[in-house]
Amino acid sequence: MHFKARTARLNLFFALLLSLSSTLAFAKDSETSHADTEKLLEQQLETLKPTLNQAIASVNVVQLLQRNSYEKITIDNNSSEKIFQSYLDTLDRNRSFFLASDIKEFEPYRDELDSALKSGNLKPAFDIFNRYMQRSEERIRFALKYLETGLDKIDFNKQESLTIDREKSPWLADRKAQEDLWRRQLKDNILNMKLNEKPLKEIQELLHKRYTNQLRRLHQTRSEDAFQLYLNAFTQLYDPHTQYFSPQRAETFDINMSLSLEGIGAVLQSEDEYTKVVSIVPAGPADKAGQLKPGDRIIAVSQGENGTFEDVVGMRLDEVVKLIRGPKGTRVKLETIPANSKDGKTRIYPITRDKVKLEEQSAQKEIITIKQGDRDYRIGVIDIPAFYIDFKAAQAGDPDYKSTTRDVRKLLKELNKENIDGLIIDLRSNGGGSLQEANQLSGLFINDGPTVVVRDSRGRTEPQQDPDPEEVYHGPMAVMINRLSASASEIFAGAMQDYQRAVIIGSQSFGKGTVQTIQPLNHGQLKLTVAKFYRVSGQSTQNRGVIPDISFPSLFNKEDIGESALPNALPWDEINPAKFKAFEPLTPFMPALRERHNKRISDNPDFLYLKDLKTFQQRYDSKNSISLNEKERRHETNSMRKERLRLENQLRKAKGKPVYKSLEELEEAQNTNDSQYGKRDEDKSEDDALLIESGNILADMIELSSRYIADSAKQ
Known part of the structure; x- marks a missing residue:
């Protein structure tokens, strides 16, 4: 069953890039017997206590953030209340563990955490965490005891439901309410497995193993875990990218950053x-x-x-x-x-x-043919998956070192020789990379001028200038973006939009417009935000991202994905614009481009499909309660699957393709050829409806601008 996506709990355990070289670790102890379970149940949880090094680190973090963070926050009673709430949310966002009596007991800490942090007093944090550990153990013990009664005793015909997202719900009133919630949550897990056609015996064994392993891990929790969670509940008040890493996490983070x-x-x-x-x-x-x-x-x-x-x-x-x-x-x-x-x-x-091979992340080109009226337009497409540079080779003086700008420059010269009529830069799902490359790539399409402005924590601004006066490509241009286009992608797309150099097509970008640095501590390290990106027009790319000139429907939910979905994301704002000279404005063409686009997609099967699929998703995303009645749940699931299959087959019929007999057949086909509406697969541009429509928009712009030039010449 679909779970409504919740705000990302980035502080619980930091995001890890799985590009690590390591001997494969197998969880051999996962096969826990019932005898082992009994031994675990007999063990008492350790009461965790802070160390001197942690106390010193907490003071250092407060001082570093107050001095160097881009966002300035006064550590006082007001921020203490925010830290208190942030910590509770970190531990129990869905309000499934703490009782109202626990929160009442913690209430004196609400106004004390500011002074506690400044002085290195970690007792309040550990008191709350130890209670959380106690409630977690009680939940696991409840689940194991419930499972022992036998799943065949559960009444799946009973009319009851489960609230999915309890973030705004009151704290649990008492133990009775707590156990009722735990029972419903467990019943939902069991029902999910039943709907995936798992037999009750297998479900019972799987859940017994799951909760036993959770109990084992709970007993392995150390003070470092509590300290990191607490400190990140504080650091996230500054912004979601400001994080504390314990010594072990810091070491892993450093390895991740090598990307090699x-x-x-x-x-x-x-x-x-x-x-x-x-x-x-x-x-x-x-x-x-x-x-x-x-x-x-x-x-x-x-x-x-x-x-x-x-x-x-x-x-x-x-x-x-x-x-x-x-x-x-x-x-x-x-x-x-x-x-x-x-x-x-x-x-x-x-x-x-x-x-992850650098050469496989390289920019690639192709030419697509767009037919409009009696003319065929040759549109060059350069797909840029990341803003990359081989720093090691560049520093070693290798004349052939790889970088986004060097590769695109070469591709542009090749496309120029092939006499393309227009160019599309495809930045869909490009999560960014090197700021230097975003700056230099922008320079390939303008003569000179700034491409982005960096503003530091002291309010000082520094424009990044185009380092090369050569404009490698002079012709009509479009840039494609989507919700996963972030950071360096937004710098490039924003520059092309501000310079009126290209029409921006797609969906609102991610909105990552901040710069982070790493500060070592006596105990671990701190990643903190120290600067912010601004477009040459003065608008930040932070939070809002880049808004396309012509929008496409997006299946990404902005409430789940993007900077604005992260807790305490820094706001969008503006500074004074930089001095730059824009190209001839594209703005006069936009009404006609949008009118032609809307007319074209009004009966386009792919765009109708995307619109219907978006409506389908929104209808079920808005639900915050699910039935625990098996008959109702199966009916709802079957209805959803039938509707999903109907939408897919409606599209296939419109395109003259054979329909799928079942959703399983559709899923199997997508597993072997999943190119629809996101980032196209190699040699599959004919299946990429968004790319083809972007080509049509660019062809429209070429035709309209040619007509405008001809009319101007007559005058």
Whole structure:
């Protein structure tokens, strides 16, 4: 069943880039017997206490943020209340653990955390965390006891429901209300598995193993875990990219940043009990497999072709990482709940681990033909998956070192020789990269001038100038973006829009417009935001991103994906514009371009499909309650699956393709050819409806501008 996506809990366990080289770690202790369970149940939880090094680190973090952070926050009673609430949300966002009496007991801390942080007093944080540990253990013990009664005793015909998102709900009144919620949550888990056709015996064994492993992990929790969670509840008040890393996490983070080792190429984070995919590394193993998507939740992992699936619900992120990463050439299978799934069906995605090769992230070109009236337009397309540069080769003086700008310059010269009529720069799902490359790439399309302005924490601004006066490509141009186009992509797209150099097409971009740096501490390290990006027009790319001139429907939910979906994201704002000389304005053409576009897509099967699919998703995303009655749940699931199949077959009929007999057949087909409406697969441009329509828009612009020039000449 679909779970309404919640605000990303980035602080729980920081996002890890799975490009690590490591001996594969198998969770051999996952096969926990009932005797082992009894031993675990007999053990007492350790009461965690802070260390002197942690106390010193907390003081250092406060001082560093007050001096160097871009966002200035006064640490007082007002911020103390925010830290208090942030910490409770970090531990129990869905309000499933703490009782109202617990919160009442913690109430004196509401106004004390500011002075406690400044002085290094961590007692309030550990008091709250130890209570959270106690409630977590009670929940696990309740679940194991409930399972022992037998799943055949559960009444799946009873009329009851479960509230999915309890973030705004009151704290649980008493133990009775708490256990009733836990029972409903457990029943929902069981029902989900039943709907995935698992027998009750298998469900019972799986859940027993899941909760036993959670209990084992709970007993392995150390003071460092509590300290990191608490400190990040404080740091996230500044912005979602300001984070504290414990010594162990800091070491892993440093390895991740090398981007040179092996894995599946995906960024993960913990959200509630799940491991969620944040993004896919361009040209990495997961990207090549074409199945795993941002927003997907991983619930189980297996090794090789025939390995047994290891349940990872409730597992620490670092443990999940150990299961997923591994040597090049080995196989891993992920069982996931897809982000866009409304029917509760899980999917299994096999991925072969490999290195993320720089050359495979390189910009690529092709030419598509757009027919309008009696003319064929040759449109060049350059697909840029990331803003990359081989720093090591460049510093070594290698004359052939790879970079986005160098590669695109070469492709542009080739396209110029092939006499293209227009150019599309495709930045869909490009998550950014090198600021230097964004600046230099912008310079290929303008003569001179600034491309972006960086404003530091002291309010000083520094424009980044085009380093090369050569305008490599002079012709008509469009830039494609989507919700996953971020950071450097937004700098380039914003510059092209401000200079009136290109028409921007697609959907609102991510909105990542800040700069971070790493500060070492006596104990771990701090990543903090120190600057902000601004377009030459003075508008920040932060939070709002780049708004396209012509919008396409997007299946990405802005409430779930994007900077604005993150807690305490810095706001959009403006500064004085930089001095720059724009090209002849494209603005006069926009009404006609939009009119032609809207007329064209009014009966375009692909765009009608996207519109209907978006409506379908929104209808189920808005639900915050699910039935725990099996008959009702099956009926709702079947209705969703039938509607999803109907939408797909409606599109296939309109395009003269054979229809699918079942949703399973559709899913199997998509697993082997998943190119629709996102980032196109190699040599599949004819299937990319958004690219073709972007070509039509650019052809319209060429025709309209030619007519405008001709009319001007007559006058």
